[in-house]
Amino acid sequence: MTSASSYEPITRYLSGELAFEDALHAVTGLSVERAALVGVLETLAADTGVATASVSYHDEKLLSDAGFHEKPGAVAVMTVQRDVQLQQVISESLTVSEVAERLGVSTARVRQRIAARTLWSFLWGDRRLMPSAQFTPHGVVPHMDEVIARLRPDSHPLEVHKILTVPQPSLTRRNGNAQSIADYLSRAPVSEEELQRVLDLVDAASWATV
Structure with missing residues (x-):
């Protein structure tokens, strides 16, 4: 069960108290600098296709097994998380x-x-x-x-x-x-x-x- 504290960073982000990268770190544990997020934005901006992310069979199965097949945002979250991690690998x-x-x-x-x-x-x-x-x-x-x-x-x-x-x-x-x-x-x-x-x-x- 998700605790109320899990949503605290989201609430603080919506109120303007937290920057997005700080809220992302609080929710996912990923340490992300703003410069890395630029790469994510560039990736999303370059996608001129339909606004739904495509995933491999392997990733789709992982999502389904985890119970995310009925949650449209799950694929987007996975895609952004993967892009953030990739930007970190590139920067290092x-x-x-x-x-x-x-x-x-x-x-x-x-x-x-x-x-x-x-x-x-x-x-x-x-x-x-x-x-x-x-x-x-x-x-x-x-x-x-x-x-x-x-x-x-x-x-x-x-x-x-x-x-x-x-x-x-x-x-x-x-x-x-x-x-x-x-x-x-x-x-x-x-x-x-x-x-x-x-x-x-x-x-x-x-x-x-x-």
Whole structure:
């Protein structure tokens, strides 16, 4: 049951006490800067089709299973939430020049690694970007080339980000806390068995919605 406190941010937003991005954070837990919302507005403005969002079979099934099939706003909420998350991934991603500087190599070498699929990148407008989750502060996450080799070539940036950053119950260290693939590979050396467990997770996640 939804509590009255759940609607408090909405009431405060309607009264003008909260900015939209603050109300969105209070309701969804998403930390969103106003600059990221510009990207959402641009996405919505570019949609000249019918004012109903289309979703994949997978997303439609998730909505139906969650009981949202009779709530028209659910698809719109999912779409906006996904756009906000995508804008955050884009804002945190690195350019070819930034990666070259971090790795201490030329931009040509970075492009070679992208072509060889040992670094994962995507085009956003006229920019080639690389999600930050595949990097450490001074290099590339160990075994990331093997992880990238298991990703579908047509993977979406948000999908790749989630595969690398969402904690996995089967990946734990001594403290017993679930870790993401990126954290698990970067915190300590892994055995062949541990690496295979990671790669199996990548396979399952990357091909789950095909």
